[in-house]
Amino acid sequence: MFEGGDYDVQRVAGIGPANWLRPNELLRNCERSVAAQSYFEWVRYDSAAQLHKLVVAPLEDTPVALRAVDPFSVCAAQLAAAQQITQQGAEHYLTRALALRDRLPHVKQLLKEGHVAAHHIAQIVSRTDLIEGSEHMADIDRDIAAQLRRRGSWSTNRIRDMVDAMIMLRDPDLVRENRTEAKKRRGVWNNNIGDGMSALDAVGSAETNNLIMQRLEKLAMSVCNADPRRKAERMADALFATVMGREFSCECPKDPKHPCTASIWTWPADTMVSGVDMKLVLHVIADQATVNGDADHPGYLQGHGIISAEHVRDIAERPETKQRPMRNEYEQSQPLWNDHDLRAEAEYADLYAQDQAA
Structure with missing residues (x-):
């Protein structure tokens, strides 16, 4: 069916017309189609990296590389025209192709074999940007590939947490340095978006922003059902009220027949910002050894994902x-990602797959 290349022709040839197949054959069709899609995505990445090697690499140390339209842009433009995508999209794609070739060769091989879905590649590449040039780069690539070979499904969040955990376990110093630099990028910006509106962008630590969002959401949900504003609008009004020390109120019609049932807790304006009588709870899971500084195992932050040991502390x-010990029976804390847990999850995935097949 497909000429050229080293792809398993029989596997692709096994994909038949859907209207001729029974249910089990249709499921095999879907499975083989996903594997074929991953393979063809590997072909695209491999071809883009090879094109870069032929067109861009020979000119990297020449005056041509200093031009406004450099060889990389020209190469991306050719890829954009060939694949009917934008110039920016082609540049991002070419960057990922080079990262797979030079930084994540084992992950790239899994893509060729159909063991990783094509839509996960962009996230894996972006989250491993910080390991470029690290002495542990090859080990992290192998660790990620080993995890991806396990049976079972991978959600976006599971991919994110797995990649972050592999990096933190191999090179905690690298993560610590990266977080130190990231903390310097804190800030607030006001951007004009037209029509008399502006967007307020704020960059802060994950736990700080999570607490802010919890408070705004609590305030937004404290109005009665007759309030005409959407939740997003109420959260924007709650942000202004909280920052400016104004009262946040319900905007229902105040119909005497249907009294307002809002649960907003109002304080005197000269003593405290109006708000909801509430407690904000943000869960962080980590072992005691990491908290004490005796270990560097990664932790888990609710609403964010895997965090470094430095972040935990x-x-x-x-x-x-407020720290709440889990009072488990183990004297020595264990990392969140250990071999026992991974084997147990893999066994569960196998049992689940067998059950589904039955």
Whole structure:
């Protein structure tokens, strides 16, 4: 069916017309189609990397590389025309192709074999940007590939947490340095978006922004059902009220026949910002050894995902943090991602797959 290349022709040839097949054959059709899609995505990445090697690499140390339209842009433009995508999209695609070739060869091989879905590649590449040039780069590539070979499904969040955990377990110093630089990028910006509106962008630590969002959401949900505003609008009004020290109120019609049932807790304006009588709870899971500084195992932050040991200790040192020991029977804390847990999850995935097949 497909000429050229080293792809398993029989596997692709096994994909038949859907209207001729029975249910089990249709499921095999879907499975083989996903594997074929991954393979053809590998062909695209491999071809893009090879084109870069032929067109761009020979000119990297020449005056041509200093031009406004450099060889990389020209190469991306050719890929954009061939694949009917934008110039920016082609440049991002070419960057990922080079990362797979030079940084993640084992992950790239899995893509060829159909063991990783094509739509996960962009996230895996972006989350491993910080390991470029690291002495552990090859080990992290193998670790990620080993995890992806396990049976079972991978959601976007599971991919994110798995990649982050593999990096943190191999090179915690690299993650610590990266987080130190990231903390310097904190800031707030006001952007004009037209029609008399602007967007307020804020960059802060994951736990701080999570707490802010929880508070705004609590305020937004404290109005009665007759409030005409959408939730997003109420959260925007709650942000203004909280920051400016104004009262946040319900905007229902105040119909005497249907009294307002809002549960907003109002304080005197000169003593405290109006708000909801509430407690904001943000869960962080980590082992005690990491909190004490005796280990560097990654932790887990609710609403964010895997965090570094340094980040765990930063949260533990905040004055509002309350530590609640789980009182398990183990004297020595274990990392969140250990071999026993991974084997147990793999066995569960196998049992689930067998059950589905039955």
